[in-house]
Amino acid sequence: MSACILGLKRTRLIQHKHSSWRTISTLLRPYRFHIGASWAGKPRDPRVKRVKSVFPPDSIILKWKDEQLARLHKFTWNKDPGEDFFYVQEMREQSGISFGVADGVGGWADSGVDPSLFSQALMFHAHRYSQHGWAGEPEIDPTQEYEEREQVEGWEMTPQECLGLSYDAVLRERSVLAGSSTACLINLNASSGVLRSASLGDSGFSIIRSSQVFYRQQPQTHFFNCPKQLTKLPSGSRRYSNSAVDQPDDAEVYETRLRDGDIVVVYTDGLSDNVFPSEIISICALVARQMEGQKSDDEQAQTMANQIVEYAKLCMHNKQRVSPFERAAAREEMYFRGGKIDDVTVIVALVREAA
Template sequence: MSLGVADGVGGWSNMGIDPAMFSQALMFHAHRYSKGAWAGEPETDPTQDLDEPVEGWELTPQECIDLAYGGVLREKAVTCGSSTACVINLNASSGLLRAANLGDSGFSIIRSASLLHVQPPQTHYFNCPKQLSKIPDVMKWDGSIVDHPRDADVYSVNLQGGDIVIAYTDGLSDNLFPKDLLSISALVMRANSPPDELAQTLADRLVLYASQCMWDKKRPSPFELGCVASGQYWRGGKVDDVTVVVALVSEDA
């Protein structure tokens, strides 16, 4: 199983470019490559009775981003743009999670009501994330930012039943603190609902709360604290789009 998020860099809108074009194309190509690949060890499908080799090939998250980025560079419909990228593979047999993250999108893993991992953002400087870019030669200048999939941070961990994996864009992490993820997750997981409904409900609740907090000028936010640390003035949340994908881990007997 693979999941991921990408967030188009909004600065392109100042030049009349839709920032969503690049990020949507990036995830389209990531899906195209990942659906024919295997998430990792072993090289047989644990969901099948027969011990037959899996059709396809093993594809790491970093390789997936690299292939998807190449697809965007060849995509004629996308003339220019930039995006962050976060891709996560979950191995159904071994429980191994592998991830690659470039920029200030990211993911968190919750285990037993505690944060097992919070992916730190990658930035060139405050509020300027590392990013994959497609920039025509006529638009390039000395300050152009063009990072590469090999620059992505990679991470792996063995998951356990009950773990919660939350992938998100910075619209969430700029407005909610890690403790907010824990609180909302604890409330949602109390419900006696099927796992797929719980995952969707948690994603919806996180998006809703982040959307409320971004307009609140009286509530301190991670973005406000980041501004203070960089010598800038800002109050409250940061208005931005929010994307959240949630995966719940279960162990079948």
């Protein structure tokens, strides 16, 4: 899946061979973002109780989820994201793009709760809110008449504000009885190139610049293997009184200006627990070298996402290789060997700046 952000106001949509759409305008924004998304649900463990449920047939969340997977499946080899989910959404007036991942936290099966419903609902509402918000301050076209400029609608939507609104919406969702999820939301501003993020738990992101890690979001945990998480507790139940219940305000926020050629990789912990940052850099560099001058930036971003997920799948089943999770466990004086089997979701954004 790919998306290219170009235009300003009074734009029109046109079809593009390698993307769902792109926007054109007489006034171009200087930044383009080429997006790829890939995912893979973990194989079922017969020793673990599994609860699989879906939203009611008339649910708009179910319809959106199915449309997302059906539309994007042709770009990736995997069908089921497991307890993870994601969104990619163009923001108001093509001012930027918003995307994110959520990882439904396991452990609810004993209560008959499917953890995937929480993460799906959270990402649905993040998509819903971000499409109506501006990536920065609402933009005024100085060539317009004063009355037209006064009619500019909408508001600036930060990732943390989007996360808060989305969480409140999940709390109101009758179809989501309980659950919890980590999350990482990103906004990219097509006018300024500014990235803003809000991350809670061990879903995170890295910025790769000139084949080095320019920034890497550190996980937030209560203790080892217990990430901070947004939670909805079952109504009237005292059983989960000691559960981790964090708030959107606990999310760590970050802001920086991106450059041409930067690569933003957003992921759930199925990636960070199994693949080292240096390996992610190597995969992206290899794809860029192999496809340079032959494939579009859209295709490069999607191939990077696919290859990263496929490599994570190989690593999580390899018990002969030291993993990031094994090293983290050793620091806590715990024994764990090899990769950690989990759902993995990755979104890659390749940044291009007009000369």
